[in-house]
Structure formats: C-alpha cells, structure tokens
Amino acid sequence: xxxxxxAVDTIRVLSMDAIQKxxxxxxxxxxxMADIGFVIWxxxxxxxxxxxx
Numbered sequence: 489x490x491x492x493x494x495a496v497d498t499i500r501v502l503s504m505d506a507i508q509k510x511x512x513x514x515x516x517x518x519x520x521m522a523d524i525g526f527v528i529w530x531x532x533x534x535x536x537x538x539x540x541x
Contacts, residue, residue: 492530496522 489497503518529535 492526495530496526499526 499522500519503522504515507513507515507518
C-alpha cells in the first residue's frame with residue numbers, strides 16, 4: 489500500500505466516523521470524492537503551514 493492510498497483510506501475512515509457520530513448524512517459522497525480531494529490538496533493547492541493566511 490502506497491502512502492497516497494493510505495492517506496485516501498484515512499480520509500474515507502474519518503469521513504465515515506464523522507457521519508456516524510453526527511448520526512446524520514450519507515457516506516457516499518465523501519467515500520467517492522476522497523481520491524479527488526487528495527489529488528487537489530496534494531497536487532494543486534499551495535499550502536504553507538508556517539503561513540496559514
């Protein structure tokens with residue numbers, strides 16, 4: 489398992505946990521969009537934790 493796949497799987501698990509704890513929502517969209525969200529975040533967004541503004 490690659491680091492990328494592990495990150496996507498983690499996004500899916502955290503999404504399912506949040507939906508379960510809220511006792512509301514449908515997990516289909518977060519489960520299906522986890523790959524796309526990961527690619528956008530890691531390849532296209534320029535995020536600098538030292539300067540979050």
